[in-house]
Amino acid sequence: MKNVYGGEKMFQAAFWGGITSLSLLIGAVMGIYLHISKRIVAYIMALGTGLIIGSATFDLLSEAEGKANLLYLTSMFLLGALIFTLFEIFISKKGGSERKRSKKNPHGHSGLAIYVGTIMDAIPESIIIGVSFIGDQPIQWVFIIAIFISNLPESLSSSIGFKLDQYSTSKILTLWGSVVVLSSLSSLLGYTLLQDVSESISYIIGAFGAGGLLAMVSSTMLPEAFEEGGPIVGFLSSLGIILSYILTNLS
Secondary structure, three states: OHHHHHHHHHHHHHHHHHHHHHHHHHHHHHHHHOOOOHHHHHHHHHHHHHHHHHHHHHHHHHHHOOOOOHHHHHHHHHHHHHHHHHHHHHHHHOOHHHOOOOOOOOOOOOHHHHHHHHHHHHHHHHHHHHHOOOOOOOOOHHHHHHHHHHHHHHHHHHHHHHHHOOOOHHHHHHHHHHHHHHHHHHHHHHHHHHOOOOHHHHHHHHHHHHHHHHHHHHHHHHHHHHHHHOOHHHHHHHHHHHHHHHHHHHO
């Protein structure tokens, strides 16, 4: 019975890891075939940013209160932010800083850097989803919803930029499709490799991911949203945060 239950949760981890990244593929199709204004994309991005900030705070951190060592949580949170920042510096120097941009890059996008940068965003998110299925801790539904929504404008915006840089439709869809597969596998691995760790360790891993996610939205998504959407994105981000709070308390 235990093996059957474990197999079911393993499937759920892989399934939801893929579902959250499926919005990347949906956003790419929208960016290629629909004419959506940059302002609307910015508004969706701002809302998604707020949801991520809220879910990282209320789901990944607040759930750990009293269940893991505060020093370890703090250290891993800052380590996650630091590692993402270092990777972001490296990727930016290689041309991947424009991976969330809908404008044409006069120097041309670096396909490999953009691909690596996208994976860098998606894999930690997916691992956290996989970890959320371990044991009896509540599944982070708000986090799953937040990542799904935030992925949509990311790929929508980036795909417009890819198209302007003469990337073929098949190449763009292959790029995002492979990220969906990798996300599903990462979620599966997160569940499989970490299912025997203690509850406190799983929360510490969540804190590490939260740090990376907050560093990501602060350095990539918010600047793009404000540049294209203006001051109203501050309200939309706040709306995303309070919606995340409400959903967390309802779940």
